Amino acid sequence: MAKQKPKGNSKSKPKTKNYVRNKNQRPSSWIFWVIGIIAIGIVFLLFVGNFGNKDDSNGGASIDYKNQPYLGEESADVKVLEFGDYKCPVCKNFNETLFPEIEKDLIQTGKIKFYFINYPFINVDSRRSAQFAETVYSELGNDSFWKFHELLYKKQPADQEAEKQDIFTVDFLVKTLAEATSNKDAQKVKKAFNQSNHDEDVKKDEALVSKLGVQSTPTLFVNGKRFEGSTYGDLKKQVEEASKGKN
Numbered sequence: 001m002a003k004q005k006p007k008g009n010s011k012s013k014p015k016t017k018n019y020v021r022n023k024n025q026r027p028s029s030w031i032f033w034v035i036g037i038i039a040i041g042i043v044f045l046l047f048v049g050n051f052g053n054k055d056d057s058n059g060g061a062s063i064d065y066k067n068q069p070y071l072g073e074e075s076a077d078v079k080v081l082e083f084g085d086y087k088c089p090v091c092k093n094f095n096e097t098l099f100p101e102i103e104k105d106l107i108q109t110g111k112i113k114f115y116f117i118n119y120p121f122i123n124v125d126s127r128r129s130a131q132f133a134e135t136v137y138s139e140l141g142n143d144s145f146w147k148f149h150e151l152l153y154k155k156q157p158a159d160q161e162a163e164k165q166d167i168f169t170v171d172f173l174v175k176t177l178a179e180a181t182s183n184k185d186a187q188k189v190k191k192a193f194n195q196s197n198h199d200e201d202v203k204k205d206e207a208l209v210s211k212l213g214v215q216s217t218p219t220l221f222v223n224g225k226r227f228e229g230s231t232y233g234d235l236k237k238q239v240e241e242a243s244k245g246k247n
């Protein structure tokens, strides 16, 4: 998805495109051929074996939501997934502009459950933040996870140079968690994190990234179908359609 303002508004923000993996590196020609052969093999498997779950099928991809943090009522029949990176400036922008509308209009009204899935690729502290957030979820539960999640995006520096720097250190993450919850909780998570960084949970999220073919952040899915729109209105429409489609 791209978070563009409705057409006709010339004051568009600079960061309206999704954050995509940097593809500046030029592979040497043999790598090109190897990748080409692998790609042909994958395409063959997709055709022959009905391999992988395409999200553009009629029913949407089947997704395992178990043990993933979410906001909203258990009874909500539409599930919205956000794939994000804590270092991603567009995700921060999403959190501060589009998300409040989603929360007020769709989550608090019981229409959707909103999930967050890690897709950490920007820097080394993307992964550390994802691991730490998984530890928060495991140790303190859903509510504390979301408090931490929100505050971490809030504390992401506006300066884009920060993307290239390792700023979300363990100390910074522990301090942020203490601000979001309590010092006692933060120390508990710090101890747990030092024993196990929950990378297996991040890998589980990344398996979903691969399965659904996600390549940028933030990317949203509604009941397993990729959101291709750009405005809140587009999302609301897709949620309503998903809700109607459920018999």
Ligand code: CA
Pocket (backbone or CB within 6 Å): 067, 068, 069, 116, 117, 118, 134, 201, 202, 205
């Ligand atoms: Ca997760």
